[in-house]
Amino acid sequence: MxxxxxxxxxxxxxxxxxxxxxxxxxxxxxRALMERYQVSPVTVSRAIAVLVAEGAVTSRPGAGVFRxxxxxxxxxxxxxxxQEVALSAGSxxxxxxxxxxxxxxxxxxxxxxxxxxxxxxxxxxxNGGYLHPSLQPERALAGALARAGRRPGTxxxxxxxxxxxxxxxFARDIAGADGALAGADVLITAGGQSALTTALRSLTAPxxxxxxxxxxxxxxxxxxxxxxxxxxxxPVDADGVRTDLLEEAxxxxxxxxxxxxxxxxxxxxxxxSPERRLEVLRIARAAGAFVVEDDFxxxxxxxxxxxxxxxxxxxxxxxxxxxxxxxxxxxxxNLRVGAxxxxxPAMERLRASQVVDSFFVPRPLQETALxxxxxxxxxxxxxxxxxxxxSRRDAMVTALRQELPDxxxxxxxxxxxxxxxxxxxxxxxxxLAATALRAGVAVxxxxxxxxxxxPAPYLRLSYISAANTDQLREGIRQLRRTIxxxxx
Amino acid sequence: MxxxxxxxxxxxxxxxxxxxxxxxxxxxxxRALMERYQVSPVTVSRAIAVLVAEGAVTSRPGAGVFRxxxxxxxxxxxxxxxQEVALSAGSxxxxxxxxxxxxxxxxxxxxxxxxxxxxxxxxxxxNGGYLHPSLQPERALAGALARAGRRPGTxxxxxxxxxxxxxxxFARDIAGADGALAGADVLITAGGQSALTTALRSLTAPxxxxxxxxxxxxxxxxxxxxxxxxxxxxPVDADGVRTDLLEEAxxxxxxxxxxxxxxxxxxxxxxxSPERRLEVLRIARAAGAFVVEDDFxxxxxxxxxxxxxxxxxxxxxxxxxxxxxxxxxxxxxNLRVGAxxxxxPAMERLRASQVVDSFFVPRPLQETALxxxxxxxxxxxxxxxxxxxxSRRDAMVTALRQELPDxxxxxxxxxxxxxxxxxxxxxxxxxLAATALRAGVAVxxxxxxxxxxxPAPYLRLSYISAANTDQLREGIRQLRRTIxxxxx
Numbered sequence: 001m002x003x004x005x006x007x008x009x010x011x012x013x014x015x016x017x018x019x020x021x022x023x024x025x026x027x028x029x030x031r032a033l034m035e036r037y038q039v040s041p042v043t044v045s046r047a048i049a050v051l052v053a054e055g056a057v058t059s060r061p062g063a064g065v066f067r068x069x070x071x072x073x074x075x076x077x078x079x080x081x082x083q084e085v086a087l088s089a090g091s092x093x094x095x096x097x098x099x100x101x102x103x104x105x106x107x108x109x110x111x112x113x114x115x116x117x118x119x120x121x122x123x124x125x126x127n128g129g130y131l132h133p134s135l136q137p138e139r140a141l142a143g144a145l146a147r148a149g150r151r152p153g154t155x156x157x158x159x160x161x162x163x164x165x166x167x168x169x170f171a172r173d174i175a176g177a178d179g180a181l182a183g184a185d186v187l188i189t190a191g192g193q194s195a196l197t198t199a200l201r202s203l204t205a206p207x208x209x210x211x212x213x214x215x216x217x218x219x220x221x222x223x224x225x226x227x228x229x230x231x232x233x234x235p236v237d238a239d240g241v242r243t244d245l246l247e248e249a250x251x252x253x254x255x256x257x258x259x260x261x262x263x264x265x266x267x268x269x270x271x272x273s274p275e276r277r278l279e280v281l282r283i284a285r286a287a288g289a290f291v292v293e294d295d296f297x298x299x300x301x302x303x304x305x306x307x308x309x310x311x312x313x314x315x316x317x318x319x320x321x322x323x324x325x326x327x328x329x330x331x332x333x334n335l336r337v338g339a340x341x342x343x344x345p346a347m348e349r350l351r352a353s354q355v356v357d358s359f360f361v362p363r364p365l366q367e368t369a370l371x372x373x374x375x376x377x378x379x380x381x382x383x384x385x386x387x388x389x390x391s392r393r394d395a396m397v398t399a400l401r402q403e404l405p406d407x408x409x410x411x412x413x414x415x416x417x418x419x420x421x422x423x424x425x426x427x428x429x430x431x432l433a434a435t436a437l438r439a440g441v442a443v444x445x446x447x448x449x450x451x452x453x454x455p456a457p458y459l460r461l462s463y464i465s466a467a468n469t470d471q472l473r474e475g476i477r478q479l480r481r482t483i484x485x486x487x488x
Numbered sequence: 489m490x491x492x493x494x495x496x497x498x499x500x501x502x503x504x505x506x507x508x509x510x511x512x513x514x515x516x517x518x519r520a521l522m523e524r525y526q527v528s529p530v531t532v533s534r535a536i537a538v539l540v541a542e543g544a545v546t547s548r549p550g551a552g553v554f555r556x557x558x559x560x561x562x563x564x565x566x567x568x569x570x571q572e573v574a575l576s577a578g579s580x581x582x583x584x585x586x587x588x589x590x591x592x593x594x595x596x597x598x599x600x601x602x603x604x605x606x607x608x609x610x611x612x613x614x615n616g617g618y619l620h621p622s623l624q625p626e627r628a629l630a631g632a633l634a635r636a637g638r639r640p641g642t643x644x645x646x647x648x649x650x651x652x653x654x655x656x657x658f659a660r661d662i663a664g665a666d667g668a669l670a671g672a673d674v675l676i677t678a679g680g681q682s683a684l685t686t687a688l689r690s691l692t693a694p695x696x697x698x699x700x701x702x703x704x705x706x707x708x709x710x711x712x713x714x715x716x717x718x719x720x721x722x723p724v725d726a727d728g729v730r731t732d733l734l735e736e737a738x739x740x741x742x743x744x745x746x747x748x749x750x751x752x753x754x755x756x757x758x759x760x761s762p763e764r765r766l767e768v769l770r771i772a773r774a775a776g777a778f779v780v781e782d783d784f785x786x787x788x789x790x791x792x793x794x795x796x797x798x799x800x801x802x803x804x805x806x807x808x809x810x811x812x813x814x815x816x817x818x819x820x821x822n823l824r825v826g827a828x829x830x831x832x833p834a835m836e837r838l839r840a841s842q843v844v845d846s847f848f849v850p851r852p853l854q855e856t857a858l859x860x861x862x863x864x865x866x867x868x869x870x871x872x873x874x875x876x877x878x879s880r881r882d883a884m885v886t887a888l889r890q891e892l893p894d895x896x897x898x899x900x901x902x903x904x905x906x907x908x909x910x911x912x913x914x915x916x917x918x919x920l921a922a923t924a925l926r927a928g929v930a931v932x933x934x935x936x937x938x939x940x941x942x943p944a945p946y947l948r949l950s951y952i953s954a955a956n957t958d959q960l961r962e963g964i965r966q967l968r969r970t971i972x973x974x975x976x
Contacts (some may be wrong), residue, residue: 008653008862049864054657056665068665080832085742085961086776087691087837106690109840116648116847130645140642145852149633157618157821160604165496167544177544177556186667190678194846201576202594206694206716228694228716243897256574288574333645334850340866344568349575353599356710358682358846359604362822362853364633374495376537446558468847 006039007046011047013037014047018056021067027057029064032345035082107226110447111218119442124475127442128465129417130333135464140185140377141332141368148367150194158363160355162339166370174295174325174375175314181323185343186295189348190361191315191336192296192326193219194354199292199322200257201227201341209253213241215293215449215458219267220259232450234258235263238411240272243279250287257290262312264297267420267449267460269413277312292348293323297416299330299382302390305414319344327369329417332387337361337369389417395469396461399476404483407459417464420446423457427487436482441475494527495534501525502535506544515545515554518655520780521938531644578915595714599706599936607930612963615930616953617905623876623952628821628865629856636855646851648843649680650827651674654858658827662813663781663802669811673831675838678849679824680784680814682842686828687780687810688745690841697741698920701729703937703946708747708782710780722746722940724753726899728760731767738775745778748799752785755908755937757901765800772808775917778834778954781811785904789868793902807831816858817905818873825849825857834852878907885950885956887964894969895947905952908934911945915975920947924970929963 014027021385030044037044048065050056063132087106119125125132137203148154161167168183174218175181189195196219203461204210206228209227212220214233215291224231232253234246241260260280262272272280284291293312301308313323319342326338354360393412396419400408423429429445438442446458461479466472502515509515516524518532521722525532536553547553575594577855607613624778636642649655656671663669677683684707692698695715700708706762722734722742727749738746748768751761760768772779781800789796801811807830814826828838860866881900884907888896888955895909911917917933924931934946950965954960 018665035936045864046862050862052867054661054665055662078807080834081806082773082776083807083834086778087833089693089744089776093636106837107840107844109843112649112843112847113840118645133644136643141643142637145637146634148629149637155624155822156621156630156821157604157606162602172542172544177506177542181780190846197845201714205577219844226689226841226844244668256577285570288570298825314842319566319568319571332641332643333847334852336847336850344571345575346568346571349594351593352601353714355600355604356595356598356707356714357680358678358684359600359821359824362824364822364856365850365853368852373541374499374534374538379537379540445964474678480794 003063006043007050010037010039010043011050011325011443012411013237014051015054015056018051018067023067024310025067027065027067057229076464098186106260108484112222114448115218119214119437121362122440123439123456124471124478126445126463126472126475126479127466128462129450130329131331131385131464132467132468133271135385136332137345137372137381138332139334140372140375140381143377144371145364145368147371148364151367154364154367158360158366160360161351162186162361163363163366163370166337166366167339167375169370171341174311174323174339175342176310179314179482181313181341181343183342185347185365187340187342187347187354188361188366188441189326189338189340189354190358191328191338192294192324192335193223194274194358195293195324195326195338196220196223196294196338196349197227198260198354198357200224200259202293202349203257203290203322203346204229209255211246211249211253211258213254213260213265213449214451215267215446215454216259217261217296218448220294221319221448224259231451236268238270240265240270241280246280247283250283250289255289257292258284259292259294259486261294261296263295263308264300264413266416267418267446267458269418269420270411270419271309271415277309277315281316282314285318289320291321293321295325296321297331298325299385299390300417301386301415302389302393303383303386308415313341316343322346322350326483327373328384332373335365335367335372336367389415389464392463392469392472393419396472396476399473403476403480418460418462421459421461423459424487425456427457427483429457429459432482432486435486436479439478439482441478441482443479492506494531494539498525498527498531498535499538502539506555509771511555513555513712515553515555518953519692549845559666586701596710600710601935603706607925610928611925611964612929612959613953614734614949614951614960614963615932616654616950616966618817619819619873619952620955622955623873624820625822625865626861627871628860629823629871630865631865632859632863633852633853633856634861636852636943639855642852642855644851645852646712646848648848649839650849651851651854651858654825654854655827657812657858659829662799662811662827662829664798667802669801669829669831673835674869675828675835675842676840676854677826677828677850678846679816679826680782680812681711682824682846683713683812683814683828684708684711684747684780684782686842686845687715687836688747690837691745691778691780691808691834691847692717697743699734699737699741699764699967700939701747701748701753702939703755703942704939705749705784706936709936709939712747719939724756724758726758728753728758728764729768731771733762734768737776738771743777745780746772747780747782749782749784749863751783751796752788752901752904754784754904755906755934755946757904757906757908758786759797759903762797765797765803769808770805770904777808779809781809783811783813783819787873788877788905789874791871791874791879792878796903804831807834808918809826810834815861818870819860820861821855823857825853825861866957877903878903880951880957880960881907884951884960884964887961888965889969891964906948906950909947909949911947912975913944915945915971917945917947920970920974923974924967927964927966927970931967
């Protein structure tokens with residue numbers, strides 16, 4: 001580490017100094033550089049290698065190292081304003097198709113970027129969708145990566161569908177050891193978001209309607225819109241999606257896809273009731289539609305929660321369900337390894353779509369995932385995480401009961417990582433979030449969770465992205481002060 | 489390694505044996521398992537951990553390990569044939585848009601899957617687009633991965649655009665140390681194919697035309713079609729794309745994007761002439777269109793080749809060029825790390841599109857790439873690769889001159905990894921490829937490289953995917969016999 005960093009520092013220094021050399025001028029000898037900068041010969045040769053790689057110097061064995069002046073291109077004083085026109089153009093009047101389904105203004109990533117952004121260090125983060133670094137199994141990940149790196153064949157080209165052992169593991173993890181899924185029903189993806197993109201892009205055609213829960217994860221809305229789809233919201237109540245409205249919507253829109261999160265739904269935290277599970281499957285089957293089951297929170301069940309219902313994919317004889325599972329949420333945003341399952345010809349469609357988009361998931365990451373889930377550290381991490389999630393949820397709920405009792409709903413989620421607060425009618429959630437951020441607390445406004453106009457203002461509060469429970473309590477206290485300031 | 493593999497084997501054995509246990513029945517003690525299977529205590533606990541992770545057994549500390557029988561779902565005896573209807577449906581008659589631009593039959597990955605497939609071991613591979621494993625810098629990659637794994641912060645969430653040092657390295661690598669690009673103009677992507685997907689999806693709208701070279705890389709055609717675009721071919725001659733026809737096509741179609749490979753074009757191997765470089769930039773600028781420069785072969789220049797022209801991106805004051813660079817071709821198919829560059833507002837569009845599709849590239853891979861290109865092994869690998877590419881090309885050209893002199897074109901490429909052979913009129917390239925494969929040689933038919941009807945039958949022969957030059961020679965001899973058999 002030390003060496004690599006010294007070499008980087010030396011390369012930075014030399015790069016600056018190069019300005020004082022003319023084209024073709026010789027640099028001091030390695031020995032001279034060692035003495036001048038008090039570094040080892042290894043550091044000097046690494047730094048030179050960096051500059052050679054950059055094309056800033058050239059090395060002629062036996063002769064020395066010489067400055068290279070790159071051919072000067074035209075000055076970057078040009079005019080890029082034409083791009084505004086190009087980027088606003090739709091499908092072009094020269095096109096032979098009808099009105100373009102895709103938005104000519106590009107995908108709306110604002111909702112996602114807001115939750116992917118890392119807030120400043122002094123801000124209490126009640127906004128993020130990933131585990132705080134202190135909750136991530138960093139040692140287990142490092143160990144898994146190191147073991148994966150030593151496996152023979154780790155750099156061999158993987159099958160485009162993913163490596164067989166990992167596909168088999170996901171099949172068992174999702175549907176049980178003797179369950180309805182085999183490894184062949186699993187496509188390894190680069191995390192949950194990629195899986196959602198592949199599922200929506202391949203099971204629909206631009207211009208179609210796609211049914212989504214309301215409220216729902218903004219990433220689902222963004223993927224649907226980027227694919228040129230029309231998201232149609234179906235309201236969620238305390239038992240999950242309203243199946244009476246689902247049935248109406250599926251007939252009214254002839255949608256072929258319904259996206260749902262039956263377990264600890266984001267943002268409401270609700271779990272689909274047993275009766276409605278069967279209804280969802282029946283309605284989809286009768287309409288000839290797919291249910292994309294985004295099972296993002298399976299590994300975020302809290303200690304002491306009721307036994308979890310099986311995934312819909314485990315109850316699905318006719319291949320209605322396309323299931324999404326990812327390792328990211330319970331580990332690290334960087335372990336972007338997930339699974340997309342399908343039974344029947346849909347799998348071939350998903351596979352072809354992913355190959356065209358991005359070929360396949362790098363094997364070293366797949367091997368790392370396999371090492372992690374096969375290690376003793378995996379189960380102990382999940383157990384510790386379940387305990388932590390419970391105590392963090394309890395800390396936030398207790399603080400809310402003290403500070404803002406009116407905002408807390410009746411049902412407290414037993415899994416996931418957030419609470420969903422209904423604000424007083426007329427409250428300006430965006431102003432509130434902006435004021436809270438200035439006061440040192442990042443929270444998530446509810447608007448991006450709705451495909452259409454929301455019925456009320458909301459806030460989502462995450463309890464996994466802050467550093468500790470003290471911060472959760474302090475964040476809620478500050479939020480109360482902010483609400484008092486903004487809403488009155 | 490040994491332990492991990494033993495644990496895997498033991499887990500497999502125990503998983504089979506579990507069938508003979510009833511629900512809740514206790515497994516033999518760890519000691520008994522150690523003795524029965526002659527393995528270490530570590531192996532036993534790892535194997536048990538695997539089974540616990542799968543949910544096949546449960547471990548109660550102090551009591552033992554017990555079989556779990558998963559809740560039986562419905563028998564997977566259902567009927568998935570309804571999917572055929574769902575997958576053939578277009579955007580739906582309930583949709584409010586016009587005819588769907590996207591193909592209702594799904595993306596065509598056949599051309600890509602053909603070159604991504606690994607042929608059987610006894611087949612000479614003249615078809616693949618990746619370096620044979622013996623040419624990949626496996627030790628340097630393993631070292632880079634190990635160093636990346638030890639870096640503090642390797643599992644920290646990266647900025648969505650990529651880590652700053654890697655963006656800066658790509659900017660210098662593409663446009664030179666004092667060049668037209670800064671790190672802020674670079675978006676780190678999950679390899680070249682993903683970059684192409686992001687560029688085409690974000691700079692166009694479904695239904696639009698996109699101009700492509702003819703012939704061109706099948707992955708470009710597949711991405712364009714999957715995005716609902718209409719690829720319009722512009723012929724290539726010995727000096728690269730025909731700029732007179734490019735100008736006509738850009739006006740006739742009002743396309744906003746032209747995709748090209750100015751260096752060692754795939755499949756023809758041609759390099760855009762200096763005059764035409766300027767013409768391409770002028771035509772695009774005048775039409776308000778982007779040039780997507782797929783610089784896939786920059787690191788595949790052969791030893792002894794003429795000095796390489798700069799990328800178009802280095803000669804681009806007005807931000808016309810969106811440049812694609814990837815580390816994959818010169819290293820390993822698994823180092824799926826690339827760069828997409830743009831100057832001006834287009835960068836924000838590309839960034840938003842990638843965030844919605846897949847969030848970001850895992851940091852451990854980005855750090856591995858940075859370690860690799862900063863290591864002394866990088867330059868020495870590239871030098872050795874340039875030598876190998878030259879000798880492999882020479883071996884194949886020599887063999888073709890002996891065996892099939894009529895098929896070889898006049899210009900022999902100085903970079904890339906393949907030769908492009910025009911077959912006699914009327915030759916059935918697909919029958920030829922199929923017969924050659926049965927005779928033990930994998931070659932690539934030319935058809936997938938054309939957006940429309942091809943002017944003649946072609947074959948593409950890769951010289952990087954076979955094991956050695958002997959295989960190249962043997963492959964050409966066999967190809968001559970196959971051609972004699974099929975074409976006469």
